[in-house]
Amino acid sequence: MNFKRQIFGFMDMLRFTKLVPNRREALANGSAAPLPKEYRVNTLAKVLHPGEMAVEVTGVRRVTEGMTELTFRRTDAGAFPFFRAGQYVSLRGEVGKSLVSRPYSIASSPREALQNKLVLGVEDAGFFSRHLGREVKVGDRFVMTEPSGEFHYETLRDKKRIVCIAGGAGITPFLSMAKSRLEGDEDYEMILFYGARDEKRIAFKAELDEMAAKGIQVVYVLSDEERAGYEHGFVSAKLLEKYVDIRDVTFFLCGPKAMYDFILKELAPYSLPVKAVRKDATYCGSLSLENPRTFRLTAHIRDQVYTVDAREDETLLTALERAGIPAPNKCRAGGCGYCHSKWISGEFRIAEGRDGRREADRKFGWIHPCVTYPISDLEIDIPPAEL
């Protein structure tokens, strides 16, 4: 309603006397149609955030000696949600009597997701990944979480030019980021350094060469082999300087811990701001301990109480899954908070550098079982998993 101020202020006040009759009239003239059961914004939210998705394997391809590409389609909907290139999904399945899940970076593009296609690259390392790489066949079904994670480009934070450094299976998020750039959904300038021991260990080489032909700069760096057209050695500061101005780029790293340690050491003399180097968190595995002890882990899930064996060298989450108990999780790296659980009693340790809890959580006894190891009998209260 347009409000025009009167010359005499008291006349403005008089208009308030008509407030109630005006409202009654507006209500009487309103539509009698019932309100929609669901608003469009809620429908969209469900499409973008489906929680967990039922998926089926539609393709299995060996890409190197130690890595397999798995392609999935959704069976509970006609498309995967759109996501940010660089994000991951967590895949859950049963191996024997154990319920297992692992996070994997998405290798396909957000646009392909809308065509009901999602690709993961799985390295033959670890219990579940080895199972996926060697046993899985077309038609096998799994549960997958919606895409998540902060490892993606952010216009406000990141430089226009990004340097992506991959080692081994760490190439997968960069495939997605490169495709997304070429499909026009991102507008960064991307240069990719891909470190491998030799040429035959370079996964997705044909796809990367094709992307290079379309404008993504790709630099292969072989540590154990000298070959024309390839850099030799490691991704050192000296090598990076040959291609970019180190102070005017944002780094995205994905690979093994040894690679992170090496590159961070190389970049240390440049005193880059924290936001200039982004690392993809790998999931938290077993500790290497000689003769690990076994404790009792008591877990409350709503009104159920489970007691399972928990080894000193494995996370509480792994102990629960090994016993077939579903516990919520996504990143398995201490960062997403999805496994957030209440500590009741007992002693524990948290994997080095993985304590992603807020200060209040630390103070009031909340833990992330995906990065927590027992050092005595323990009792915790965990939220029920979405199944």
Ligand code: FES
């Ligand atoms: S699963 Fe992400 S913090 Fe535990």
